[in-house]
Amino acid sequence: MENGRTVATRDAPRKRELVFFQDSCTGCGMCCEVCTSNAIRLGPTGAIARGVVDAAYLAVNEDCKLCGLCARVCMFGALALYIDGVKEEYDALGSAGVKGGCKFCKLCEEVCPRDAVTVHRTMPGMGELVSGEFKIDMEKCIYCGICQDICPTGALTVERGGLSAKQRGVSEDTPARFERIELDESKCVLCRICARACPVDALTVTQDACDDKIKITGEVVIDNNRCSWCGWCEEVCPEKVIEVQKPIEGDIEIDVERCQGCGTCVEICPCDALYFPLTEYIKIEESYALDRGWSKPIRPRAIPVAVQLKVNKQRCIFCGACANACPIDAIKVTRKKIRMMDTLPKPTQKALSKLMEA
Known part of the structure; x- marks a missing residue:
């Protein structure tokens, strides 16, 4: 329970504790959606992500039944249920693995938005x-x-x-x-x-003459407690030895007419799936003449400005953090399918089906 905070507890017949890890929470709100007793409430996630408000992403009230559904659905390990001091473990909704043939180039480690990948190289002496x-x-x-x-x-x-x-x-x-x-x-x-x-x-x-190829060995470690299964590592891998199965299939829509370009969604996205394309720098030779000066009311090498919010749907996991954080409701996330749904107990399936309701 290190770095975690107990948000709900019950001592009989067995001690049950719900522990919240603020540093792992992304404010996606999936825990709120599946809670059968409406005991979890999200805070102003956008303002918190931007540092405007100093608060936790969520709060749990006394109505919590300590059923563990929130911990079961949390993709980021921000909620955990402990029974008699032992953490309940669940199969992850997504998966990421590395096959043989890795060259240990570390591209996957560098591109991971959640620092979930570590590449260990073993160099010969x-x-x-x-x-x-x-x-x-x-x-x-x-x-x-x-x-x-x-x-x-x-x-x-x-x-x-x-x-x-x-x-x-x-x-x-x-x-x-x-x-x-x-x-x-x-x-x-x-x-x-x-x-x-x-x-x-x-x-x-x-x-001595030696032209033998130097063999570099190593290991790639993926921390499933941090991995969001966005697939960036799979995309950049030059050897195509990383396989990622995303936890959720869905869609995301951005109302470009409403979007004000505040960037809160970009700040909170755990997958680096949202971004603002930038305008190109102006061409000085086309905008400035020695005899006439500037032909446009702009300066050379000015900082480019955002044109329109874009989303890389291949990297989005449809968690909903961006939609919750948007101050003007310009983003809509729709979930269509949850991986492993058919393998879960019927009551759990029923609870998780709320995540796919429009």
């Missing part, structure tokens, strides 16, 4: 990448430290220092100075720069 031999002629080495200073990977360490008479003691066998040169083989790439720089030719470096 230097010893696996290059092979050869590094030799130091200790008779020639003067411990000048040039090789250490010029080494691009910091693989060489050279030390040289004098000893005082007290440090040497009374024995004539104790040297008047000490020297040390060491190579960190895990860093050395056998580039031969040190050998070329050595003023006394004390270093010999040889590298």
Whole structure:
């Protein structure tokens, strides 16, 4: 329950707690739509998303029956039902997975609007990448430290220092100075720069010919508690090894005559599916002349302005967050089908059918 807040609780016959995670909530309102006791109310989600109002997206009153339907339908893990301290787990409405053949390019990680994708690359060590031999002629080495200073990977360490008479003691066998040169083989790439720089030719470096393809391994982790199954990762994957099944089929309509371009819907959309196309920068040569000045009441390189709100329906999951946030009701979201609906218990199917009512 870390970072969560208990919004409803009951102790008998078993302890049941409904926990709300504000950071995960998108204000989609699906929990409100399925609640059989009308115990959940949305706040001013648009104003909250824009930072105008400091409040939670939703509130739960004492009428809550702690049935867990809201937690079952929440696609973002913002609501969770705990029974005797154990979280109830449900099959996700959507799914996302990675097949074999991933090149670990990290495009999916970079494009994910909810930071739900993490790509771990496993790079081979230097010893696996290059092979050869590094030799130091200790008779020639003067411990000048040039090789250490010029080494691009910091693989060489050279030390040289004098000893005082007290440090040497009374024995004539104790040297008047000490020297040390060491190579960190895990860093050395056998580039031969040190050998070329050595003023006394004390270093010999040889590298074996190796043209084998370097194999990069790794792992792609998709956090299903954050994933909204929008499909951006699937779209950008150059190897087409990501498969996403969206949780809901539906449609979204924008009343362009009503839309004022405030951008609240763009701010709250969990899928980056809404956007404003931008006008092109003006062409100075067509709008300005030295003898006449500006032919249009505009400035060069002015910030482009939004033309009209657009939606990428392929990336929309029809959650309804944009429609709830719109201050002038210019957006309408219609849901037509919910994935996995047929596999759910009949009472749950009946409750979730409210999501598809016009």
